[in-house]
Amino acid sequence: MIGLLCLVASMLASHGASGQRVKVEPEVSSYPGQTVNLRCAFTDATGIQLTMVTWIYEPKGGERTNIAVFHPSFAPNYPDSPVKGRVSFSPSPSSMSSPSIAITDVRMTDEGKYICEYASYPSGNEQGITHLVMLAKPQNSASIVTVLAGSTPVVVARCESVDGRPPAEISWVTVVNGNATTQKNTGADNTVTVTSEYRMVPTAADNGKDLSCVVGHRTQVKPESFLLKLAIQYPPxxxxxxxxxxxxxxxxxxxxxxxxxxxxxxxxxxxxxxxxxxxxxxxxxxxxxxxxxxxxxxxxxxxxxxxxxxxxxxxxxxVVVREPSVNPSNAGVVAGAVIGSLLALLLVAALIAVLVTRSRRQQQGYRANGGSDMKTRMFGGGKKASKNGTSGGAGSGGNNNGPMYGYNESSSHQGLGEKNNHHQPLTVGGRPEIVPTAPTAEDILLSNELDDVERRKFDELEAEERYDHFTGGAPILQLRPHDQDDMIGEYMDDDMESQRDGSVISRTAVYV
Incomplete structure (x- = not known):
């Protein structure tokens, strides 16, 4: 038993060693109509006598057929075969070392095994096999199948690769649940049409979703993809x-x-x-x-x-009709009325506050400047203004924030001119006197009254006749008689009055 195993092993080793000496290309591909070259060579013939070379064609699923035979003593021979008339030794063999053949105008049916077989002595026959692969670029397409929503699986899309060689590979890419079935049909010219169908249970929710068919083939640089959208019909x-x-x-x-x-x-x-x-x-x-x-x-x-x-x-x-809990329109009216009333009350309160404040200030002003001192404050301290003994000239120590007056000694003897109309002129003993009238609200606002502290300060100063502490501005009005030019000098002398601090002020000028 052990001896038998050793014998088998030696035979396999001998066959393997001899098979390596016949060199062929494992695979050759070609498109229809082209010429294909099938090379064959015996690499080491030392100690071996090569007698004949035979090329054999074996189609897929068919029988072997001799297509070309070469013997050194005879001319090449081409038996009847599917490639007869299109096969020849190329170049014409001059020796047994390189008996290659060429097949012109190859067809899709020429695909199969091509065997280069040597008859040798004493080792026997040795061979090498080349697979001829015929290529045909397929026509690829994909289509959607419009279906009705239901509860059983149906075909929703179809993808085809027609007349390709070798057969194409088809796959599906989608997010919907389903599965694909694929069929291959071989044509008369040995091309293959591959058809793949995608099946699923169609629902309204899947309508419009994406579904892609991807076709891969040897003749393509990259797979071809077809994007589809499911078309599932359903009632509203x-x-x-x-x-x-x-x-x-x-x-x-x-x-x-x-x-x-x-x-x-x-x-x-x-x-x-x-x-x-x-x-x-x-x-x-x-x-x-x-x-x-x-x-x-x-x-x-x-x-x-x-x-x-x-x-x-x-x-x-x-629809359940309910009774209205609150009339929205009435609620809006009530809210508007409440808000309006509040705003009106706030406005009235503000006006009352302003009027009360003004009234208090007016009363305080009259108390500080009231009685016989009113005229004195208006006319600046009650000093004589001219040598004629007329009163009403401007003093220097009183409150000058009240109305301002000027005395006009014109020929028409109009007396004292006023800048505010709430005092009326009155002639007493041939001399003009001013009788103050009740000031209006506008006069009170324009008088820019001093506050209580300043008022008490000026009251004390006037009581002590401290005119030297008066810090008012320069006189803003100088009254002179305009109809007697020769009396200017005399007027200026009578108008000026010396003060206790050594200063001199005008009797007729009004100070602010």
Whole structure:
């Protein structure tokens, strides 16, 4: 038994060693119509006598056929075969070392095994095998199959690779659940058509989703991809929106909208009620139902039916009419009235506060400047203004924030001119006197009254006749007689008056 195993092993080793000496190309590919070269060589013939070379064709699933024979003593021979007339030794063999052949105008049916076999002595026959692969670029395509939504798997897409060699490889890329089935059909010219179908349970939710067919083939640089979108038809799916469960008596413009989706798109929309009667105040425009005013007749169930070529879908909503808890319009009016009243009260309070403040300031001003001292403060300390003994000239130590006056000694003897009209001139003993009248609110505002501290300060100064502490501005008005030019010098002398601090001020000038 052991001796038998050793014998078998030695025979296999001998065959393997001899097989390595016949050199051929493992595979050769070609397109139809081209010329293909099949090379063969015996690399080491030392100690071996080569007697004959035979090329044998073995189609896939067929029988072997001799197609070319070469013997050094005879001319090449080409037996009957599928390639007869198109096969020849190339170049013409001059020795047994390189008996290569060429096949012209190759066909798809020429694909198969081509065996270069040597007859030798004493080792026997040795051979090498070349696979001829015929190539044909297929025509690829993909299409979607329109189906109805249902509960059983159906073909939703189809992908084909027609007349290719070798057969194409088809795969599917998608997010929907399904599976593919593939079939291969060989044509008369040995090309192959590959058909793949994708099957799934079609639902309305899957309509429009992506589905890609990918075709890979040896003749293509990269796989070819076809993007498809599922086409699943289904009757309309209807939804009524707009009811907020707050339809109360008297509510206006209640709106219900009937939304529907389907494939193919919905064609018709119909509104009706479960009671069979549509409220009189309901208006229908396409898919919108509008209730102008809610009343008891609206207390019903509204139904919307939408149809397309596949079927009809419907939805319904039951409206419950409620009693209004608060009238929105009355609430708005009440709120507006309350806010308006508050604003009015705030405005009146502000006006009263302003008037009271002004009244207090006016009373304080008159108390600080009241009695016989009013005229003195207005005219600046009550000093004599001219040598004629007229009073009313401007002093230097009083409060000058009141009305300002000037004395005019013109020929017409108009007396004292005033800048504020709430004092009226009066002639007493041939001399003009000023009788103050009650000032108006405007005069009080324009007088720019001093506060209490400043008022008490000036009152004390006037009581002590401390004119030297007066810090008012320069005189803003100088009154002179304009009709007697020769009296200017005399006027200036009489107008000036010496003060205790050594300064000199004008009697007629008004200081601010």
């Amino acid at each position: 799916q209807v939804t009524i929106v707009g009811y907020d469960n707050n339809w109360y008596m008297g509510r206006t413009n209640g709106i219900l909208t009937c939304n529907a989706v389907g494939n193919p798109p919905p064609m018709t929309t119909q509104w009706k009620t479960m009671s069979g009667e549509m409220p009189e105040l309901a208006q229908i425009t396409n898919n919108v139902l509008k209730v102008l005013k809610v009343d008891d007749s609206v207390n019903t169930t509204f139904v919307c039916e939408v149809s397309n070529r596949i079927g009809t879908g419907r939805d319904q909503v039951t």
